[in-house]
Amino acid sequence: xxxxxxxxxxxxxRKTIRTIPQERTPIPTQQPSDRVxxxxxxxxxxxxxxxxxxxxxxxxxxQPACVPACPVNINIPGFIQKIIDKDFRGAWEVIGDAxxxxxxxxxxxxxxxxxxxxxxxxxxxxxxxxxxxERWVGDKAIAExxxxxPWIQPxxxxxxxxxxxxxxxxxxxxxxxxxxxxTVYEAFHKSGGVLRYGIPEFRLPETxxxxxxxxxxxxGVKIECNTLVGRLFTIEQMIDxxxxxxxxxxTGAGTPRxxxxxxxxxxxxxxxxxxxxRCNLMQxxxxxxxxxxxxxxxxxxxxxxxxxxxDAMRVSLRLGAEKVYCxxxxxxxxxxxxxxxxxxxEEEGVEFHWLSAPVEILDDGDGNVRGMRxxxxxxGEPDESGRRRPVPVEGSDFEFEADTIxxxxxxxxxxxxxxxxxxxxNRWGFIDTDDNMATSLAGVYAGGDIVTGxxxxxxxxxxxxxxxxxxxxxxxxxxxxxxxxxxRSDLENSLFGIPVEERNFVxxxxxxxxxxxxxxxx
Amino acid sequence: MHEQTDNKPHSIRQPAExxxxxxxxIVRRExxxxxxxxxxxxxxxxxxxxxxxxxxxxxxxxxxxxxxxTIADFDRDKGTVTLVIQAVGKTTREMQRxxxxxxxxxxxxxxxxxxxxxxxxxxxxxxxGGLGVAPVFPQARAFKEAGAxxxxxxxxxxxxxxxxxxxxxxxxxxxxICSDDGSAGIKGLVTDGxxxxxxxxxxxxxxxxxxxxxxxxxxxxxxxxxxxxxxxxLNPVMVDGTGMCGGCRVKLTNGMKFACVDGPDFDGHLxxxxxxxxxxxxxxxxxxxxxxxxxxxxxxxx
Numbered sequence: 001x002x003x004x005x006x007x008x009x010x011x012x013x014r015k016t017i018r019t020i021p022q023e024r025t026p027i028p029t030q031q032p033s034d035r036v037x038x039x040x041x042x043x044x045x046x047x048x049x050x051x052x053x054x055x056x057x058x059x060x061x062x063q064p065a066c067v068p069a070c071p072v073n074i075n076i077p078g079f080i081q082k083i084i085d086k087d088f089r090g091a092w093e094v095i096g097d098a099x100x101x102x103x104x105x106x107x108x109x110x111x112x113x114x115x116x117x118x119x120x121x122x123x124x125x126x127x128x129x130x131x132x133x134e135r136w137v138g139d140k141a142i143a144e145x146x147x148x149x150p151w152i153q154p155x156x157x158x159x160x161x162x163x164x165x166x167x168x169x170x171x172x173x174x175x176x177x178x179x180x181x182x183t184v185y186e187a188f189h190k191s192g193g194v195l196r197y198g199i200p201e202f203r204l205p206e207t208x209x210x211x212x213x214x215x216x217x218x219x220g221v222k223i224e225c226n227t228l229v230g231r232l233f234t235i236e237q238m239i240d241x242x243x244x245x246x247x248x249x250x251t252g253a254g255t256p257r258x259x260x261x262x263x264x265x266x267x268x269x270x271x272x273x274x275x276x277x278r279c280n281l282m283q284x285x286x287x288x289x290x291x292x293x294x295x296x297x298x299x300x301x302x303x304x305x306x307x308x309x310x311d312a313m314r315v316s317l318r319l320g321a322e323k324v325y326c327x328x329x330x331x332x333x334x335x336x337x338x339x340x341x342x343x344x345x346e347e348e349g350v351e352f353h354w355l356s357a358p359v360e361i362l363d364d365g366d367g368n369v370r371g372m373r374x375x376x377x378x379x380g381e382p383d384e385s386g387r388r389r390p391v392p393v394e395g396s397d398f399e400f401e402a403d404t405i406x407x408x409x410x411x412x413x414x415x416x417x418x419x420x421x422x423x424x425x426n427r428w429g430f431i432d433t434d435d436n437m438a439t440s441l442a443g444v445y446a447g448g449d450i451v452t453g454x455x456x457x458x459x460x461x462x463x464x465x466x467x468x469x470x471x472x473x474x475x476x477x478x479x480x481x482x483x484x485x486x487x488r489s490d491l492e493n494s495l496f497g498i499p500v501e502e503r504n505f506v507x508x509x510x511x512x513x514x515x516x517x518x519x520x521x522x
Numbered sequence: 523m524h525e526q527t528d529n530k531p532h533s534i535r536q537p538a539e540x541x542x543x544x545x546x547x548i549v550r551r552e553x554x555x556x557x558x559x560x561x562x563x564x565x566x567x568x569x570x571x572x573x574x575x576x577x578x579x580x581x582x583x584x585x586x587x588x589x590x591x592t593i594a595d596f597d598r599d600k601g602t603v604t605l606v607i608q609a610v611g612k613t614t615r616e617m618q619r620x621x622x623x624x625x626x627x628x629x630x631x632x633x634x635x636x637x638x639x640x641x642x643x644x645x646x647x648x649x650x651g652g653l654g655v656a657p658v659f660p661q662a663r664a665f666k667e668a669g670a671x672x673x674x675x676x677x678x679x680x681x682x683x684x685x686x687x688x689x690x691x692x693x694x695x696x697x698x699i700c701s702d703d704g705s706a707g708i709k710g711l712v713t714d715g716x717x718x719x720x721x722x723x724x725x726x727x728x729x730x731x732x733x734x735x736x737x738x739x740x741x742x743x744x745x746x747x748x749x750x751x752x753x754x755x756l757n758p759v760m761v762d763g764t765g766m767c768g769g770c771r772v773k774l775t776n777g778m779k780f781a782c783v784d785g786p787d788f789d790g791h792l793x794x795x796x797x798x799x800x801x802x803x804x805x806x807x808x809x810x811x812x813x814x815x816x817x818x819x820x821x822x823x824x
Binding site: 287 | 567568571576581585586587588612613628629630631632633634635636761762763764765766767768769771773777778780783784797800801803804805808809811812815
């Protein structure tokens, strides 16, 4: 005991809040006036020096709060220590055990609510910039072309994943690491789901998505695009006929909501999903060199104030809109977007109409939008979400000119899986699962927005990993989700080296003549 | 073999075969006129899954747009799906020029949409106008196979444009061709053919009308006084075809529906066709620009 303490004292001088660099290392950013002219990234990212300085700010807590606060449980002090040791590839591998997409997550995670939100450094100073460090590691891996083609012992199981968005990718990665033969089906012609169609180039460049999805292929995952599961074949067919031992459904909450106010069908009214899909996936900004038209006007009003609304507004500015308004019925404080996103939008010239609710979209007499009529709101008592409920102020109607109205007021469940299978849905149309992400169908798991409703990339990834853990248990695969790091021996919690929770687990496999229920196969 | 009339996709035993993401091959092309052409594509898995009334989204090349096309026919034995296309915009003209036997389309996704409900109606009229002639065919066949008495009504401008007459005659108990100039069948519009059929058969239980929105609107107006159930197949502007963009939203008296996931078939008596027609003009300027630019580039090639 003594020797251990001494040893630690000798090798690691424990950092304290006084000894670490006091200032959080700022991230270089494009000037607002420049960036509205281009689709290049707004935040340019750390360089090596920035990363080394910022890494020193981590206190290396013995019981880090950041790890459980991360939806995919990245070993955060572990990868930061590797940066300090200048073992950058090691840092990438530590992250890689939990998350194949550090360059994506470093950019799009709301770290302030997760790892950085609980960082003890943040109690006195600004928290360690974990997200920026993660991004730096991810970008470094892409720039250096690091690849790992691990040798994974095949487990003989076949896994089908529906949707190649964040949830599907995370689940696919974990199942592939467990030796399964994994096929991911994607309805679009490109993989990535919301990362591809929903997040603009200036927040998440396409090359980053491509590079990190390539890591999946290195784990042996097959991605089949242009495959609409439910319609080309059903979830039930995947299990019963196509030989998948388990299926994960991560189809997302893609269906845009509208408000049911007059004028919604006019030309010039569209959903943020449509605008972003046209722009990101179909490159409509480059019409007519790309064939998909954009149909964006000069005066754009975006309804809503979430991250999607911010993206829609900032995309509009970059595609030549002269005026972009944000119409939101509450105030800045209640706004669901990240503060950073709102600040960026404001810097780029978005005008905010806080406490304004749309009442009617006005017709130019020719079937197109001419403007919008709103009513002023004031905040009343808190509602069930804890936010103060907006109440209309009578007689406060006002009109303004706009030729494009974009709805960014949230999405609901994608309907196709529900329409085509017997899977149980809840009353809002989302897939019903238990805490382990198991659905009402045996062997079928679900996670991400199709279970929770619209949330974040990283929460979907976390759900994908939880589902993968349950699938492994269902299939009887013993596995510790990590291939790069050494397996930690956990003798206390095991019997003859087998984790106690897996005792008496009987693996049942279909034979040639019988299916899993013992019925003869037709 | 088209015996399946339920809404469940056909049984599939070998998943890997039939599916491919590296392009879908065109195995047959047939030109019906100088604007209408047929492409038969090799996609066994889709041929097994397809039902009458469904559609696919096609991208012909990497920089292309995603265009929805109704499935005109499918052959489960051959493993092919047939599309009938009218060269009206830039993409469809370009496909007319470039798509030959052996050409590969970069992506064909589907089948999409809810299949048509092939009801147990005893007597139905299946109406196809212009390009709608092709997609109404699988419905006529499905009704026939479900035991209905099927009256086919198709409309063309003139004799030269008529196609698939023999296919329809094989499955229709009665078949009426309408042409604008009287060069084929009766002189008049499909609504005239529909009136004739209603006059002769007071017991018609269902009408299916597929074609340009004005035609579907007119058919719905003909049947409204008789309260005959009238199903129409709508073709609004679409991007993804999976319910994600909302571009295809249509106004029904019972609220907003998305044609790609709730349709494309709807009760014609509930549809606000004027709204649909207005929304189809949404990109008319861009469409014009694209066609002009493309025509110029074709001239430059000569």
